[in-house]
Amino acid sequence: MAPRGLPEPVLIRGTGLLGTSIGLGLRAAGAEVYLADPSPSAQAVAEDIGAGRPYRGDLTGAPGAAGTPGDTGGTVPGTVVVASPPDVTGQVVIDSLLRFPGAVVLDIASVKGEIQRQVRAGVVDGTLSQGQAAQYVGTHPMAGRERSGPVAARGQLFTAAPWVVCAGEDTAPEAVAAAEEMARTLGATVHRMGAADHDASVALISHLPQIAASLVSSRLQETPAASLALSGNGLRDTTRIAASDPQLWVQILAANAPDILQILYGVRQDLDRLISTMEDPSAPGARLDIAQLMAEGNAGHARIPGKHGAPPQAFAVVTVIVDDTPGQISAVLQDVGRAGVNVEDLRMDHSAGYEVGMLEISVLPGRKQELTDALSAQGWKVV
Structure with missing residues (x-):
């Protein structure tokens, strides 16, 4: 049975890991899904594994004038999921709002504030009407894998994962409802949050760990094989996400630079403090300072939610x-x-x-x- 509350058919613009996974999950739930991607090979793989049918409309030419759909090839989507690379997500969102009047348009990029600003700018300069902009809602499924592309997609990727919905003050209620219905259909847990709070949150809980893992892993490039043979789960756990796609993370970090910078300044202060202490570890109070830094880490780790989001519990x-x-x-x-x-x-x-x-x-x-x-x-x- 198709999901209720999600306008169909659904057009997914972008067939990478997340876009293809959404298609697989929605198809499994009975939804009618179409796919479009500038890369014919990526789209072909997504189609072959059952994420959706090819969209036959024209997405290459300019959309019609405001209020007039472009060439839809006979298929007019009720919901458009923008799963494009982060650096072009805003452009594709605006294009979709113009091209498909009345459709709910949502994106799944990991940074929300910049896209909202682009949509609002489109209203100010007359590119978009207020009604068109109201059909947009930003979302962020907090799920992924180290592997990328449609071949890594799984319909169950979002099961039990947080899915953040960042509605603006003027977002249409039906757009919010459609975004939340899609998240629930895919097994995710819906969280409502403002765009600014979202971007500050992911800077700390997602972007900083990626940076830390990559920096630690970069120290391994010239490490002798005999030394690496001694490594255990500590190193593997710390560096696991360093295998992520560099091109994707260039776009994410650039888009959320202001929030990330504030956190990095704090990390730099802690590093400078530790370096100063380690330069003379026998000085009075040095060992106490090292212990304090480790204890601060203990305190932060203890705040991470436990199983099923419950309070942390020691096992x-x-x-x-x-x-x-x-x-x-x-x-x-x-x-x-x-x-x-x-x-x-x-x-x-x-x-x-x-x-x-x-x-x-x-x-x-x-x-x-x-x-x-x-x-x-x-x-x-x-x-």
């Missing part, structure tokens, strides 16, 4: 040694299930030089000994 970890052979992990988890203990979190670490792994199972502290005893009784080696 106990049961570590099981498993052979690097098929079926080992599933066998452990089956025995955990038989013990009646819920898995709160799960991660895998590999032992350098040995064909074994360490499966770290997070459980409620009161169940740790019970699970340890149960797995040991089943013959598992519990560390």
Whole structure:
């Protein structure tokens, strides 16, 4: 059954990871979806994996005069999802508002303030009418992968992920409703937030971690292989997102530079403080200052929401040694299930030089000994 409250058909302009994932999810929900992308190969891949049908209208020429649709090729979308690269998102949003009068137009770029400013500027200079601008609503699905492009798309990408809706004061209620319906249809959790608050938030929780991961990873370029062979999950966790698309992040960081800069100034102060202390670590108070910096990190980490967005909670970890052979992990988890203990979190670490792994199972502290005893009784080696 098609999602209620989402005007159809849906036209997705941009078939990268997110655009294609949206198409897959909406198609699975029964929606009529069309795709358009300046890259024929990217669009062809998205079509081949079932994200939607090709849009046959003309999106290359200028749209008709305000209030007059351009050549739609017989298909007039009810909703347009702009999934273009961030540096052209504003242009594509305005083009869509002009080209498809009456359609709800939403974008999924990770920075919202600049796009809203471009739309408002279009009203001021007469490019857009106030009614056309009211059909636009900015959104940001807080989901993604290190891999990019349509081949990495998944219809379940947004399941349980936050989806921020940044409506302006003049945004039409039906546009907000359509954006929220699409997010819910794709399994996301809707959050309403102003554009300025959104951009300040993602600068800290998304953009800064990307910068930090990339800076740490850049230190590895000349590292001897023998040193890297010693690395464990600490380095992998810290640098995982450094594998992200550089071209995309150039656009994101440039678009949100003012908010990111304020955070980087604070990070620079902390680094200068640490460097000054480390230059003379035996000086009076130096060790206390290092401990204070680490404690401040503890305090910040403790504020990150826990499982399902609940307040942070400390779990106990049961570590099981498993052979690097098929079926080992599933066998452990089956025995955990038989013990009646819920898995709160799960991660895998590999032992350098040995064909074994360490499966770290997070459980409620009161169940740790019970699970340890149960797995040991089943013959598992519990560390």
